[in-house]
Amino acid sequence: MTAKDLNKISRENLWFNNPIFIQILGICSTLAVTNLLTNTLIMTLGVTFVAAFSNLTIAFMKDWIPRKVRMIVQVLIISFYVIIVDILLRAFLPEISKNLGPYVGLIITNCILMGRAEAFAQSNPPFPAFWDGLTSGIGYMWVLMTIAFVRELLGFGTLFGFPVTPSWFPQWTIMVMAPSAFFLVAILLWIAKNRMTGGKA
Amino acid sequence: MSPQIAPLSLFFASIFTSNILLANFLGMCSFISISKDYTSSNGLGLAVTVVLTITGVVNWAVLHYILYPLGLYYLRFIVFIIVIAAVVQILEMVIDRLSPALYMTLGIFLPLITVNCAILGAVLFIEIRNYTLGQSAIFSLGSGLGWWLAIASLAAIRKKVDKAPVPAGLKGPGITLITIGFMAMAFIGFSGMLQVQ
Numbered sequence: 001m002t003a004k005d006l007n008k009i010s011r012e013n014l015w016f017n018n019p020i021f022i023q024i025l026g027i028c029s030t031l032a033v034t035n036l037l038t039n040t041l042i043m044t045l046g047v048t049f050v051a052a053f054s055n056l057t058i059a060f061m062k063d064w065i066p067r068k069v070r071m072i073v074q075v076l077i078i079s080f081y082v083i084i085v086d087i088l089l090r091a092f093l094p095e096i097s098k099n100l101g102p103y104v105g106l107i108i109t110n111c112i113l114m115g116r117a118e119a120f121a122q123s124n125p126p127f128p129a130f131w132d133g134l135t136s137g138i139g140y141m142w143v144l145m146t147i148a149f150v151r152e153l154l155g156f157g158t159l160f161g162f163p164v165t166p167s168w169f170p171q172w173t174i175m176v177m178a179p180s181a182f183f184l185v186a187i188l189l190w191i192a193k194n195r196m197t198g199g200k201a
Numbered sequence: 202m203s204p205q206i207a208p209l210s211l212f213f214a215s216i217f218t219s220n221i222l223l224a225n226f227l228g229m230c231s232f233i234s235i236s237k238d239y240t241s242s243n244g245l246g247l248a249v250t251v252v253l254t255i256t257g258v259v260n261w262a263v264l265h266y267i268l269y270p271l272g273l274y275y276l277r278f279i280v281f282i283i284v285i286a287a288v289v290q291i292l293e294m295v296i297d298r299l300s301p302a303l304y305m306t307l308g309i310f311l312p313l314i315t316v317n318c319a320i321l322g323a324v325l326f327i328e329i330r331n332y333t334l335g336q337s338a339i340f341s342l343g344s345g346l347g348w349w350l351a352i353a354s355l356a357a358i359r360k361k362v363d364k365a366p367v368p369a370g371l372k373g374p375g376i377t378l379i380t381i382g383f384m385a386m387a388f389i390g391f392s393g394m395l396q397v398q
Contacts, residue, residue, distance in 0.1 A: 024233050024374045028318035031226040072286060075315075079279045087275065102325030105278050109318040111230040177389060178224050182382030186375045193370040 006131055013135035019112045020143045020185070021192045026112035029103055030144055031181045037160045040148035041141075042089070042096050043103060048137025050081040051113055055133030057081075058121040074117045075108065082107045112136055147184045151175045208339050215343030218392040221319050222351045223385040228319030232352055233377055241310075242356035246349030248310040250342070252292065253320050256285050257341025260324045261334055281324050286315045319348050351388075355381060 019025045030047065033039040054077050058065075065073045086104050089097040097104065107113070116136050121129040152158055155175030157165035174180050221227050228249070235245050260281050268274055293311045297304045314320060323344045327337045358380055367376045 024378075025230055028227050028229040028322075031229070075282055075286075076279060079282055083275065083278055086278070102322060102329055105281075105325045106227070106318055106322055108278055108282060109321050178226065179382040179385040179389065181226070182378050182385060186371070186378035186382065189375045189378065190368070190370045193375070197370075 006128065009128065009132050010135045013132065014139045014142070015192075016196065018139045018143065018192070019115070019136055020140060021189055024189075025115055026110045026140060027144075027185065029106035029110045030140075031147075031185070032178075033100060033103055034144055034148040034181055035151045035155055035176050036099075037145070037148045037152050039096065039099055040144050042093065043100060043107075044137070044141035044144050046082075046085040046089075046104065047107055047110060047112070048134060048141060049085060050078060050107055051116060051133035051137040052130050053081050053133070054078045054113060055116055055121040056126050056130040058117050059124060059126040059129035062122055070122070071114075074114060078113050078117070079108050112140060143188060146188065147181060150184055151180060155180075206336065208335065211336060212339050212343045215340050216347040216350065217388055220347040220351060220385075220388050221323060221344040222348050223381070223388045225322065227322035228317050228348055231313055231317055232355070232381075233374060236352055236356045236359055236377070239353070239356040239360065242352045243349075244306045245310045245313070246352050248307045248314055249317060249319060249348050250345030252285075252289060252311075252314050253323055253345035253348070254338065254342045255292070256288050256320055257323055257327055257337050257344075258334070259288060260284050261327055261332070261337040264328055277328065281321060282315075285320055285324070289315050319344065351384065355384065358384075 013019070020027060026047075030040065030043045033043050054074075057077050058074055061073075061077075082105065085107065086097070089100070089104060116133055120132045124132070149159070152160075153164070154172045157163055157169060157171050172180075215221070218224065222229070222232060231245065236242050263280060263284055264277065268277055268280060273280070289311050293304075296307060296311075323341050327340060332340055355377070359377065362376055362380060371379070
């Protein structure tokens, strides 16, 4: 595996094959917290950490896992890392851990993790698998951070909790509520598709 | 939290205002891909409702009678996932034995359900909100029905949308997400009547 291959993996995961744009995968566990940037950042960092290390572990262990039970083994490896994230958050960021509520645990069922484990880590050496998990996580992070940026700015008039909009600026209640997240994902998806195909899809 | 909720309002809130899919974004992955087809949507909706109701109650019992007394609370994610996988497996065998016809319609969906976020999500909500056994049963049944209602209505709407002139870049998942957004607005519109946190 050369630097060129790694470069290709990053480009695929960050843009051309971005898990959200192409596959609409894995938005379940994080979309719910995208009304605040801080929560989104912590959640997506957690997903990136779990994706990178579970891919690494699965790539190391793939020869010892019987094919028939590989799914359940993958889920167990993923849950192991999610438990680590949960314990770290409880210990160092108790406030945020409380705000995120059930969504940290839901990283386990994030489809990106199982998807990357099946599609990449099962058939590749450990280091590229780690890189693939890391870049998938970052590709996921930037899209959700964009959504959170719009939602927090228009919904609360703040960024990372600091007020930025002038006081006469109306706060859009819809941005705080669930439907806006669906609309924003759809709009981003539209823009991304048009850019990728040069507008003639 | 608030263990004092009237059962009926908990039931309706979990179907409409706190719909597990439209308000909490859980179970999206299979939601978008399966809702292309109305019959499969119905099958998956039924399967999710059944599995969610059973696992909600079983996981409540596991949490209160095994994990808390033994001090193994920090292992709950792994235990919940294993319980869900086991329930799905057992259910698959039982249905296969009792009713081959039902197995034909539900069978293919059951393996998908283990990693459906809605199931684990409902279980985690039950844990965090400290529901009693009865409330857990009502909440998980309501959440399952809410998910079923959402996917069946989306599948019906998508049939019409397929015929509409949609901008090229929005075709497929894009317009589906916008449809889901409008559905979410409609469901949340009930929240003035009931609200369960």
